Amino acid sequence: MDAWTLLSFGPEGWGDDIARGVLVTISLALATLPIGLFIGFFIAIAKKSPEPSLRLAGNIYTTIFRGLPELLTLFLVYFGVQIGLQQVMRLFNPDASIEINSFVAGMVALAVVLSSYSSEVFLSAFRAIPNGQYEGGYAVGLSNSQTMRLVIFPQLIRIALPGLSNLWLILLKDTALVSVIGLADILRQTGIAARVTKQAFLFFGTACLIYLVLAILSSFAFSAIERWAGKAELHR
Template sequence: MERYLALLSFGPDGWGDELLAGAGVTISIALATLPFGLTLGLLVALAKRARNPLLRGVATLYTTVFRGVPELLTLYVIYFGMQILVQQFWSWTGLPGSVEFSPFIAGMVALGVVLAAFSAEVWLGALNAIQKGQREAAAALGLTRFQAFRLVVLPQLLRVALPGLGNNWMVLLKETSLVSVITLQDTMFIATRANVVTKEPFLFFGAAALIYLSFSVLSAWGLDRLEARTHRGHRPRGALR
């Protein structure tokens, strides 16, 4: 037991500080990915409701591809493929030096485009749940389409979509472990390295599991509070007056 505690301690002889830093990277990339993925997902959902058939087709193709391709493959394609494209573009411009593609940015983009594909379906379902009369009433009041969306549709959209988006966030937290394969020093990367050095897989992978579980429990608590807040003052349809 003393040996295990020493391995998890902070300082030069323990891995506690490295695990803490890895947990910081994990939550950082998740928080950076969330607004990017949800915003892109909303745009894709709006495109799937567009009158233009070409726009609808592109949006449908996007969700089909990124929901069907493994996240790890998407990560590899974006990290290695985009780095090659950037290097070729840099050489074409004739500028000196080279460009390094950050693993953090690559991970954020890869996880973000996948999150967007799944959240687009949640946004789309929420948009379909809002009655058409809401938009017609906003137009009758003289609101522009943007004002109607911001003031009338979006508040209701967030309330309806929040449970599904919350599930997307929980999945995203676990998928951040994939970025360890592109050498980003997150929780999983540190746990794997500690296991290689100490030959204690149960200790360090168990510690990593506790870190992810802690993030999930805190997220579930926060989502419950947020959902309760969005439903404040809302009376379900059919409720007694």
Template structure:
């Protein structure tokens, strides 16, 4: 038992500081992905509820593709595809330059695009639930469409979409582990390194799983608090 505890200690002998750094990277990646995913998801939702048929089509296609592909495949497509694409662009200017795509950025894009596909569904549901009347009321008051969106619709949208977005956050938190495959030093990759050095796979993977579990549980508690807060004024939170 003592030897296991010393494996987790901080400092030169233990792996505590490496695991902590990995956890921090996991959290940073997940947090960095959300704003990108939300904004992209919102615009895709707008496309889907638009009156223009070609925008509907684009929105639906995007959702079908990114909800249907394995996250790991999306990640590889962005990572390797991004590399190929950037290399071509850069070699126009500097023929001998070597481009390398940052795995954090690739992970953020890939996970964000998947997040956006699911989030757009949540937003569409919320926009439908809010109803046309709110827009019409805005028009009747002489508000511009943009003002109606920001002042009237968005605040309601947050409350309605929050439970679904919360679930997406929990899924995202777990999906960040995939980025370890393209060598981002997240929690899982740091664990792999610890396993490689100590030959204690069961112990270290169990510790990693428990850290992920703790992150999930803390998130769930935070999300239910948020839902209560955004639900105030609407009777019971659920």
């Protein structure tokens, strides 16, 4: 069979399976992104606070999750949470057994890793905003949270955008690891196709090209967003 038949969407081809894998990869990345950024933002706030204990707590978090290999974090979440929940369930029901959804496990592990990286991006963006912006906010009578929401946050996002787009690309690539715990993403689907058809180079090459296309598409999207965010600068 030639390569085009194998990659086609017909009954002979693997195109539809791979397309489903692409959807899984994209939805995993999209589901992880807001959670990771949300947690990362609060960790950045903790790390820039004048309160030493908050800073310490934030730094411990980033040190741990930036130091562990992503694959190991994934296994720790997948097996660790499973065992932990099982122990808890055993208290109530001695022969309960729990299977964790690999999508959820992947989402949690990737969100934890993403949040520790994004906290650094947010932190350096916070440092780029001069103190006068806060003082100006307080001077016109805004409360702490209003200043954050109305004055600081819009500027912060614009400064952090290049770093965040980088993190998105890293996240997209890291989703490939989730294939190891059995989630049917791009790499898993192409791997199955490779094993069945014995055309490993073709299928893994296709997987690489799909990731490349996703990266190119996201960089287009990000340059559009950056242009849109940069418009505010021009108006001044």
